[in-house]
Amino acid sequence: xxxxxxxxxxxxxxxxxxxxxxxxxxxxxxxxxxxxxxxxxxxxxxxxxxxxxxxxxxxxxxxxxxxxxxxxxxxxxxxxxxxxxxxxxxxxxxxxxxxxxxx
Amino acid sequence: xxxxxxxxxxxxxxxxxxxxxxxxxxxxxxxxxxxxxxxxxxxxxxxxxxxxxxxxxxxxxxxxxxxxxxxxxxxxxxxxxxxxxxxxxxxxxxxxxxxxxxxxxxxxxxxxxxxxxxxxxxxxxxxxxxxxxxxxxxxxxxxxxxxxxxxxxxxxxxxxxxxxxxxxxxxxxxxxxxxxxxxxxxxxxxxxxxxxxxxxxxxxxxxxxxxxxxxxxxxxxxxxxxxxxxxxxxxxxxxxxxxxxxxxxxxxxxxxxxxxxxxxxxxxxxxxxxxxxxxxxxxxxxxxxxxxxxxxxxxxxxxxxxxxxxxxxxxxxxxxxxxxxxxxxxxxxxxxxxxxxxxxxxxxxxxxxxxxxxxxxxxxxxxxxxxxxxxxxxxxxxxxxxxxxxxxxxxxxxxxxxxxxxxxxxxxxxxxxxxxxxxxxxxxxxxxxxxxxxxxxxxxxxxxxxxxxxxxxxxxxxxxxxxxxxxxxxxx
Numbered sequence: 001x002x003x004x005x006x007x008x009x010x011x012x013x014x015x016x017x018x019x020x021x022x023x024x025x026x027x028x029x030x031x032x033x034x035x036x037x038x039x040x041x042x043x044x045x046x047x048x049x050x051x052x053x054x055x056x057x058x059x060x061x062x063x064x065x066x067x068x069x070x071x072x073x074x075x076x077x078x079x080x081x082x083x084x085x086x087x088x089x090x091x092x093x094x095x096x097x098x099x100x101x102x103x
Numbered sequence: 104x105x106x107x108x109x110x111x112x113x114x115x116x117x118x119x120x121x122x123x124x125x126x127x128x129x130x131x132x133x134x135x136x137x138x139x140x141x142x143x144x145x146x147x148x149x150x151x152x153x154x155x156x157x158x159x160x161x162x163x164x165x166x167x168x169x170x171x172x173x174x175x176x177x178x179x180x181x182x183x184x185x186x187x188x189x190x191x192x193x194x195x196x197x198x199x200x201x202x203x204x205x206x207x208x209x210x211x212x213x214x215x216x217x218x219x220x221x222x223x224x225x226x227x228x229x230x231x232x233x234x235x236x237x238x239x240x241x242x243x244x245x246x247x248x249x250x251x252x253x254x255x256x257x258x259x260x261x262x263x264x265x266x267x268x269x270x271x272x273x274x275x276x277x278x279x280x281x282x283x284x285x286x287x288x289x290x291x292x293x294x295x296x297x298x299x300x301x302x303x304x305x306x307x308x309x310x311x312x313x314x315x316x317x318x319x320x321x322x323x324x325x326x327x328x329x330x331x332x333x334x335x336x337x338x339x340x341x342x343x344x345x346x347x348x349x350x351x352x353x354x355x356x357x358x359x360x361x362x363x364x365x366x367x368x369x370x371x372x373x374x375x376x377x378x379x380x381x382x383x384x385x386x387x388x389x390x391x392x393x394x395x396x397x398x399x400x401x402x403x404x405x406x407x408x409x410x411x412x413x414x415x416x417x418x419x420x421x422x423x424x425x426x427x428x429x430x431x432x433x434x435x436x437x438x439x440x441x442x443x444x445x446x447x448x449x450x451x452x453x454x455x456x457x458x459x460x461x462x463x464x465x466x467x468x469x470x471x472x473x474x475x476x477x478x479x480x481x482x483x484x485x486x487x488x489x490x491x492x493x494x495x496x497x498x499x500x501x502x503x504x505x506x507x508x509x510x511x512x513x514x515x516x517x518x519x520x521x522x523x524x525x526x527x528x529x530x531x532x533x534x535x536x537x538x539x540x541x542x543x544x545x546x547x548x549x550x551x552x553x554x555x556x557x558x559x560x561x562x563x564x565x566x567x568x569x570x571x572x573x574x575x576x577x578x579x
Contacts, residue, residue, distance in 0.1 A: 025365025037467030050359035051344040060177035077225035082192025084219035090200035
């Protein structure tokens, strides 16, 4: 039980952010026309590539002077994260571009 | 940049730290603003751009200003490796995103989601062994959720690309529950150890088990439920990223991840509602198994129609509504339907599209496809709007759609899709159904619409049928 209290107290700011972000996420999405569901899902998917920051930090903290499994996996994490971010935003833009073409 | 600015509750911080955190604040704000703008047709593109810019900002400031626990910034060697990796990832990502066809969009979203999940899983895997990491619970959660999102998205990708069929064994349900229980058990066991870091082997096992669970979780789910699954896995990736954010106490990651997780969950719920399915049902049970029994014998007979009759009927109508479905996407007939629309328009016929929320392979996918074919945005009418006009509609053309126009959803209480909102094509004066054959829809049930007196069938590939019909109308 004490562990839980310690966990909550140490991370109280993050937990506040989480609680409020949940409401924010729900609010923002609730009134979306179904036309935009696919681009929205794709855009949200790109934002979830924010894990790339974690990848950068991970490799940044790893010793790169010697070859290790950790380094290889870390670089893979950065690569995958980049794919998610760049591919995600690019594809969302491609979808939305078509909505603009009105004659 | 790196001189100590002040010491706050025993922790000293530098100008660089302050700038880094401020850039995270900006990024977080622009993620929210971006997604908000994305939810309006007019501002959507700008919103996507904002979110992308926010991500680039956070990446750059992290690269230059992040300090490891020893207080050092990222060395030039590491920086070079990271930048090269990012450039390679960007090139690959751009090539993939430009080359893929619009009809393959859902698979692509699923694929990119898999890469995000994989990144989260790797971060969790590596950080667990880090002795300075004090948040092992969230590390494990991030690892498990990320791995499930990774393998699940890959399976969803395979299913949508037609590479993996439906495997629906009753046994799998129990295997799923067993693997899930093992996952929870192992997690608790690891965390209860006095020195959890020493259990690296068990964590690799957890990783493997999560990957297996992701596969087993998506395999039995039918193609019709794939949109829900992708949306769900999408929100899981967000949550996994947020868990990793906990490890580094990185507020941009936590906010971005949870925000997307919540948005994705709500989108998932909206989709399940549109399909009259409960999320639990999608996750645990297969659809097809029971469906066959509930389908009743329908009276009436199937009536085919000649191309010229269809052409005459359409030319002399006032109001025509096209209901496109998955078959239109498969046949790549979005351009052909637009041709037909233009020809009819020239003859003074009002043509609109009735879009069911889950038509196509993903909610809104049909809109994207039709937009690609230059169909104007105003002509795409949502289900509730178009249903009001149904009794005044002369002809409904159903192209490659089945379950979304099935009147059994309104009329037959025993039907598995009973209660699902559908486009009420039956209320129109005439219905023309274009289908490849008498195959059943995703739900695997009979569609009484095909047997109604005012329904006529045009069998064949949607694209060929539409092209012939357009020619026929032109030659009238």
